[in-house]
Amino acid sequence: MMKTTSSNEPLRILCVVGARPNFIKISPLMRAFRARADEFDARLVHTGQHFDAAMKAAFFQQLNIPEPDVDLGVGGGSHAVQTAQIMLRFEPVIDEFSPHVVLVVGDVNSTLACALVAGKKQVAVVHVEAGLRSFDRAMPEEINRLLTDQIADLLFTTERDAVDNLLREGVAEAKIHEVGNVMIDTLISHRTDAVxxxxxxxxxxxxxxxxxxxxxxxxxxxxxxxxxxxxxxxxxxxxxxxxxxxxxxxxxxxxxxxxxxxxxxxxxxxxxxxxxxxxxxxxxxxxxxxxxxxxxxxxxxxxxxxxxxxxxxxxxxxxxxxxxxxxxxxxxxxxxxxxxxxxxxxxxxxGGKRGRVPALWDGNAAGRIADILLEWASKQRKAA
The missing domain is CATH 3.40.50.2000 (Glycogen Phosphorylase B;)
Structure with a gap:
């Protein structure tokens, strides 16, 4: 449930990244939010889960990602230590910014840790790339996916299989939206810039x-x-x-x-x-x-x-x-x-398999997410 807000106030979003794959996914989302600054107040939080200064700088520059508003500087450690440190350092950020929404992507420890903090503080959680399942709980990422999806208020999926997984796990259909793949948004928008x-x-x-x-x-x-x-x-x-x-x-x-x-x-x-x-x-x-x-x-x-x-x-x-x-x-x-x-x-x-590009992998997933978020927020405000 979203915290009450006035109808003309921009939607305050904390967007979380923690590892290299997250950078690729967050790039089109930050671009979509900042193109509509009158409707979104989006801030970027980098947990530092995987941190290599040179690689981080290269990715942020190449993908035109704005510098993080907050860098938690967590670094390495066991899964338990890393998750706990992210939670401890992320909670004060929520208190300071008072977001309407915390948006997490993918399936790394940062995804689950920040979703847990937001959920316990009654801040709406949005999961981009929800519903993916390997059905292998020996993978730490699988645990992160399962738990994040149970906490999330809005779940954006890349494909129909993910929707079916969520429905089978008892997630309400109204929370689920198949929007396409933000990683492919990045690929399409940067293809001509490839080295x-x-x-x-x-x-x-x-x-x-x-x-x-x-x-x-x-x-x-x-x-x-x-x-x-x-x-x-x-x-x-x-x-x-x-x-x-x-x-x-x-x-x-x-x-x-x-x-x-x-x-x-x-x-x-x-x-x-x-x-x-x-x-x-x-x-x-x-x-x-x-x-x-x-x-x-x-x-x-x-x-x-x-x-x-x-x-x-x-x-x-x-x-x-x-x-x-x-x-x-x-x-x-x-x-x-x-x-x-x-x-x-x-x-x-x-020549091997060539296949075909799945439905909605067309470079417009981030725009769909932005539209659905605004529609959802409007309904939440009317219901408050």
Whole structure:
């Protein structure tokens, strides 16, 4: 329930980000709200859940995200410590700003922590990208999704499967709105700004000679990198596959630590895999546009490759984004060597899945969200 407000007062919104995927999702929302400053008073809170100063600066600059109004500076820690610290530091922000709405995106610890604080303080919670389910509670993100959706007053979904999940879990239909995908809003609005892949490859693969066809590889989830034997198995396989098609591997900081601890970094550096530091959004977009395929355990890349028509192999046993499989370009292969080899070779010989772009993934999701928020707020004010 929204706190009472006058009919001509802008809707005060605290928008929360905590990790790199959140930046991509919040960009079109902040742009939509600030384009209508007479109707929205939107402030940005960065929890600092994942904090790399250089990467944060690159993303905010490339995606035209305004500097955060508040930076909680939480940093790392266990799930419990991180969630608790975010809650402790976010509560005074709510007290100071007195928002009508707290808007959270995605499924990171910041999403749940800020939703919990808002819910307990009787501030309306809006969840963008609601209803996605992997049905795997070993994933911390799944717990965050489930609990956030039970707290939320408004739930904006990217696809029909997400709507069905929420209805099955007892969420009132009136709270749910299928609006499309804000990540795709960002992709569409920045596609023409993408850094050409040749420029990025020249920079990160200096001394290797010209690279023609290539694939993109990313790994960061615990199921992929935390077990040394699994990681060793995957590295050996990808080194072998890179002899057929060079793979560009921007290494997540967490993955870098696991590779070093397992003694695998030197093997990668000596292989046909192009190992790089994490890349900015526009560099990654340029690589994906020209890639033969993407191999990943990232949820966001599953969506982006579907929107771009680029085949994707997902190194997980499940996906919370089934529409990327049923309609898009995604194939879930897990960590099974035979399945990865088969699908990798299929892409090289046939071009792989091309799929189609799902309904409402048209670049206008943020605008729909803004319209629905204003309509909802008007009803709340009349009912107060």
């Amino acid at each position: 050409p892949s040749a420029d990025t490859l020249q920079r990160i693969a200096a001394g290797r000679g010209a690279i023609g066809r290539f694939g993109v590889l990313t790994l960061h989830r615990p199921s992929s990198v935390d077990d040394p034997e699994t990681l060793k198995h995957l590295v050996r396989l990808f080194v072998e596959l890179s002899e057929k098609l060079p793979l560009v591997f921007p290494v997540h900081p967490r993955t870098h630590q696991r590779l070093q601890a397992a003694g695998l970094l030197e093997q990668l550096l000596a292989s046909g895999i192009v190992v790089a530091e994490p890349l900015g959004y526009l560099e990654m977009l340029g690589l994906m546009l020209d890639a033969e395929l993407v191999i990943t355990d990232s949820g966001g890349l599953q969506e982006e490759t579907t929107a771009l028509g680029v085949p994707c192999l997902t190194i997980r046993e499940n996906t919370e984004r089934p529409i990327t499989v049923s309609e898009g370009t995604n194939t879930v292969v897990g960590v099974d060597e035979a399945a990865i080899r088969t699908e990798f070779d299929r892409v090289l010989t046939t």
